[in-house]
Amino acid sequence: MVRLPFEKGDLYITDEVIAIIAKSAIKEIDGLNRTTSRVKDQLFNIVSRTGGTRGISIMNNTHGVTIQLKVSIGYGMNIQTLCYNLQKAVKEQVELLTGIKVNAVNVCVETISIMEKNKKNLINK
Template sequence: MDNQTGNAVADTREFSTVTEASGSEYGQIRINNNVIAIIAHETAKKVPGVVELQGSLADDLAGMIGKKSKDKGIRIEKENEELLTIDLTVVLEFGVRIPDICVQLQSAVKKSVEDMTGQQVYGVNVVVQGIRSKDEKKTEE
């Protein structure tokens, strides 16, 4: 979490390391946390009931000058070399059953990240930052 704003942000300074299961002589594969954040973002926006991922003030300012961030509202933490925790801050559609959408979101993001990176996801934490009606969603897109 961003200590000043309390919003989730992607930690882009570290790399997650995926080692090949076969013990290959080719070396290590390093996956930047931004890649994991993009996987989580693309997966999250496909879950019905998710309107958007909510980022920090810095993300909002970057959006105003034309920079769109795929890691907005996402923070990746390494528990150890092969275990990740993903924090998502989201806005959901008004009228959905919030716990059900959050469980779907957790399951989908965990599966996508594990399938695409080979790393184990320890947990996907979801903070519901707000809700928005369908009409509001359509006018902002």
């Protein structure tokens, strides 16, 4: 949770809210299939009801937040370009909507999946 002090009181923004904003930015990037998480994380998400933001972790410090993303990328996509665009989009959206400084957006590409159109191309070769 991030605390932002104001003149007449404090504003608290939960990690869940930041993760939802990040997930919204992720959906805008072509070539990303989904955020991923390990089985243990998925079980935790079911119990804690945060399954909508699985694969997204928020780490706070006094100078802002660091966002960790675990993603699945479509086969044939340029990984470096895609991840750069993802980092930029997430950083911009979180900072714009919350006013919280994003120190870093770390991206872990956990899987590559074959999208439907790529499956057809591979089969026809």
